[in-house]
Amino acid sequence: MKKSYSEHLLANGLKVLLKEIHTAPLVSSWLWYRVGSRDEVTGHTGISHWCEHMQFKGTPHFPASILDRAVSRDGGMWNAFTYFDWTTYFETMPTEKIDLGLRLEADRMVNSLFDKKEVTSERTVVISEREGNENEPIFLLGEAVQNAAFRVHPYHHEIIGDPPDLISMNRDDLFSHYRTFYIPNNAVMSVAGDFKTDEMLTHIRELYEQIPAGPTPPRIARPEPAASGEHRLTVEGPGETAYLDISYHAPAANDPDFFPVTVLDSLLAGPSSFNMFGGGGISNKTSRLYRALVEKELAVSVNGGLSATIDPYLYSIVITLHPKHNSDEVLAAFDNEIRRIQDERTPAKEITRAIKQARALFAYGAENITNQAFWLGHAEMFSTYDWFLTYLDNLAKVTPTDLQKAAQKYLCPQNRVVGSYHPTSLKVRV
């Protein structure tokens, strides 16, 4: 079968993936760096995310105001994201304008200023971003659960960083982080849309190939030891609504177990979409946990989330409690459902259903070029693009036995953290 995309390695180590899609006069270009919150040590938590902010503050050639204005004038969309394992920058532009996106990314791979004044004003912007997050009980609970789940592995801190580090880090810390990780041999470029591959590749070579490679940055290797037992914790905060966050240590994206756990998530809490742009989701009202918790009026909502990461992260189920029930009652009903999936063989037709849902989510995600370019690079950050291309086939291979084994292996109490949010302004309402 003819490959739908092409892969190229430039002389300086920059990997380039190109996929022609001629459905709309648009091109989406993404530049991915292998650096994220997992590369941060205590004292410097949040540096990758703050560094991402600083990349919008300009270079001598593209001062901040010009950069922003130029992309917006042309009707483009641009943004950046920092995650545990990666940081990425993208521009989606009308076809004839994408040159601007390609140029500015090449420029800011090397020439960002990290002006001291800009660092100062951005410090309070990042702190404000964190304060906005802290207004949400789910963030406070999720952060506590994450901290408890990882004692050794750097997945233990929130991507945005801890407040004392956001106060103490300085311009030189940020600049040094930038210079260490923002090099072509630590990056992957993914471009999808309305272009001709040979022309696009030639242009990318012209812009990027002269950027010198640097020493390959080391990544922190501190595997999390197996949990010694169940952790339980309580977070108190404002509000009237109680929540439970039950998080299990989950397999890494490249682990064959990732696929049965994905199917488990679909059966328990409904299908999750990994699409970053567009597509929307599928509701989860027929999922096992919805039936056991929401239909039984123990909870008002339940949601599951699994992340595709390099190292094992968490499979989290977040439950909004019904006002008439407490966390012990809800957890007992939850555990009954977990035991059922561990003890009883799942009918094959339930797995077939989960596969059809995953296929539908893929079709919805394919509507949009930005999402396609996202996948082309994203999968490279924890595996290869082949992971994405074979994803549905791998899900389809999951058998009832695989599912049961994965449930027994991962969904056991000693492998989890149970976090409970206790609202401090509780009042009787029903």
Add this chain to the structure above:
Amino acid sequence: MKTVIHHSLPGSDDITRTVLPGGITTLARANFNSPSVVIGGYLPCGSLYDTDDKLGLATFTALALLRGSKKRTFQKIFDNLESTGASLSFSAGGHTAGFTGRALAEDLPLLLDILADCLHHPVFPNDQVERLRTQILTGLSIRAQDTAEMASITFDQIVYGSHPYARPDDGWPETIQAITRNDLIDFHHLHYGPRGMVLAIVGAVDPKTMADQVASVLGSWHNRSQPDLPPLPELKSLKKTVVRKVKIPGKSQADLVIGSSGPRRKDPEFMPASLGNSVLGQFGMAGRIGEVVRKKSGLAYYAMSSLNAGIGPGSWDVSAGVNPANVQKARDLIWEEISRFVDKGVTAEELSDSQSNFIGRLPLSLESNAGVVSSLLNMERFDLGLDYYRRYPDLVRAITPENVLAAARKYLHPDKLAIAIAGP
């Protein structure tokens, strides 16, 4: 370049518009680029029909439609949808109740059948109504703790005063408690019908087939009781600046909303106000507001302006989330920007930037099926004509800095602003 844009935009030659005998308008457009289909639409069943003591009834009714029909139980509805990877949901605003759904193209008949079934024959099972009531009440308790939501509700209360737009569509805990199952049945019986319903479908199905499928499930729907909406009262403008604070203890951040009423979507000032709003707090990283509040002062992660224009009087506001210690500072900076905007307007260069952005972003906003559905509904709701997006570049380019200044001065008065703050 113009040709390229033209061919990717929806227009009268590739939109199939049909009106069924009962009054349902269907807009259909094919897109065979991916094997999926999106539907969206609305009916004139919004919260403006709600009484004050049962505010939230329209929302409650819309949400309850999928809780069971004569043909399908709640679990059956969602088993049919979720087994095929489809989705369908309802919501309600002021004037209309809306719905949105998607499916693989092969499952469009199923999606439309469920839509029609739930619109025609919802049964509002008692246990489901009570379960939904608790979910709505929990949503309202979460809302009461949300600084951005509470600032926004308070802002609307100041701007709209005694006008019905001052009321939140989803009601209050006590009004949701007051609604009975019979209220839902009666609301549905009286208001839900084909007159005024609009349905847009975009995706990998031939438009004629789409229209035929709609006709086969919704073509025979009739309801002679559908009342007209009573005329909206005139909006009284503020005589002076009004400040209101909502205290939400324990929060790390405060939200503020500052602004006034704005044009209706069909007013001639809409387009100049929209371009002006872009300069004020949208363009690039949130225009002048973003520049001053976020970039220069580092006061907020988000600070922007919004123009909300619909059937009746709209609103025009600046909002930001800031540390509680910085509320006054942010408020002063925003006030200065609004004053400068009303005093001097926008430069030709700023306007040109935003015009270019409005025109250039069209292919991106109309790339997905959902984006096209939204544009079709927009054209229908506001009588813009099926070639609106083809004419759009010319409409945008025609606006001058003088038009923007006139629109700004008509609506924004620095000494008569609504200021809402919610925080610790």
